[in-house]
Amino acid sequence: MIRDKIVTAELEQIFRQALQDIRDASTLHDLQQVKARYLGKKSLIMALLRQLGSVPPEERPAFGKAVNEAKQKVADLIEEHQLLLQEKLYKSELAASQIDITMPGKRSGKGSLHPITLAWQEIEDIFLSMGFDIAEGPDIEDEFHNFDALNTPADHPARNLSDTFYIDNDVLLRTQTSTVQIRVMEKFKPPIRIISPGSCYRNENDASHSPMFHQVEALVVDVGVTFLQLRDVLQEFVRRMFGETIDTRFRPHYFPFTEPSAELDIRCVKCLGTGCNLCKGSGWLEMGGAGMVDPNVFQMIGIDPEKFTGYAFGLGIDRIAMVKYNIPDMRLLFENDVRFLKQFR
Numbered sequence: 001m002i003r004d005k006i007v008t009a010e011l012e013q014i015f016r017q018a019l020q021d022i023r024d025a026s027t028l029h030d031l032q033q034v035k036a037r038y039l040g041k042k043s044l045i046m047a048l049l050r051q052l053g054s055v056p057p058e059e060r061p062a063f064g065k066a067v068n069e070a071k072q073k074v075a076d077l078i079e080e081h082q083l084l085l086q087e088k089l090y091k092s093e094l095a096a097s098q099i100d101i102t103m104p105g106k107r108s109g110k111g112s113l114h115p116i117t118l119a120w121q122e123i124e125d126i127f128l129s130m131g132f133d134i135a136e137g138p139d140i141e142d143e144f145h146n147f148d149a150l151n152t153p154a155d156h157p158a159r160n161l162s163d164t165f166y167i168d169n170d171v172l173l174r175t176q177t178s179t180v181q182i183r184v185m186e187k188f189k190p191p192i193r194i195i196s197p198g199s200c201y202r203n204e205n206d207a208s209h210s211p212m213f214h215q216v217e218a219l220v221v222d223v224g225v226t227f228l229q230l231r232d233v234l235q236e237f238v239r240r241m242f243g244e245t246i247d248t249r250f251r252p253h254y255f256p257f258t259e260p261s262a263e264l265d266i267r268c269v270k271c272l273g274t275g276c277n278l279c280k281g282s283g284w285l286e287m288g289g290a291g292m293v294d295p296n297v298f299q300m301i302g303i304d305p306e307k308f309t310g311y312a313f314g315l316g317i318d319r320i321a322m323v324k325y326n327i328p329d330m331r332l333l334f335e336n337d338v339r340f341l342k343q344f345r
């Protein structure tokens with residue numbers, strides 16, 4: 001009996017300490033250590049159980065029962081506390097990885113077409129609807145297509161070296177899309193009815209000239225093509241591009257590859273002719289060159305000038321975009337500042 005009391009007192013103390021340690025364990029790792037201390041092979045409770053053999057036989061059942069009950073109780077409490085700690089850990093992990101599903105998503109900006117592309121597409125649409133095909137030619141050209149075949153011989157002032165970017169002897173960046181007139185006539189027999197938009201290059205750079213710029217060329221060759229048809233096509237194009245009220249006029253001009261030649265003006269889209277800063281008071285805006293294909297050009301390329309006539313024109317696409325979208329400086333078109341480009345949505 002005495003022994004039993006001692007064991008019970010010892011057990012009582014161990015049990016109370018265990019309760020305290022379990023409650024104090026604030027992490028699963030701490031709890032694991034508490035579990036080892038009280039229930040493991042070398043634990044105090046197991047040491048008591050091992051003493052069972054030295055307990056008088058009549059006391060053994062009560063002794064064993066007391067220790068086993070304490071052991072079971074500690075095990076239960078540890079498990080209970082473990083669940084509590086697991087839930088606490090789970091909640092804190094959940095809180096740390098919380099995402100706010102009501103937050104607005106990241107907007108990816110939508111791009112817009114460049115004003116030159118917009119003008120280019122509209123120009124193509126208008127001429128396609130008037131029965132023109134679209135032709136293309138290379139930006140890097142030779143003197144034959146850029147000059148000689150266009151009736152511009154070596155001593156001609158238009159071959160002025162200062163304007164043309166030469167890559168090599170007889171290799172240059174085309175100064176005009178008129179090169180495509182020659183390339184098309186080399187390949188196809190009349191009737192021909194094409195436009196050819198593309199890049200051109202000249203050594204000049206200011207508010208109204210860029211070293212790289214864009215033209216749209218047109219060439220129509222057939223039996224009985226007249227200047228009147230040229231005028232009507234251009235008038236129709238200008239009305240569709242800029243509006244019904246915008247008139248056109250031709251000023252006599254000179255180009256080596258057309259005869260007669262003219263420059264095309266349109267009524268100032270801003271002041272409609274009364275005079276403003278856009279048209280510099282003249283009431284008119286320059287759009288490009290035009291004329292009847294020079295018989296010399298036909299002859300050089302092997303088309304019979306007695307049988308066929310033709311007209312050609314070349315308009316500035318950048319100029320058209322500037323007038324259409326009210327862009328004051330050509331350089332804006334090529335700086336690609338997104339604040340500028342965003343306005344063409």
Ligand code: PHE
Pocket residue numbers: 175176177178217218255258288289290291312313314315
């Ligand atoms: N190629 C000429 C230029 O660059 C424009 C033009 C084209 C004139 C076709 C007449 C006919 O200025």
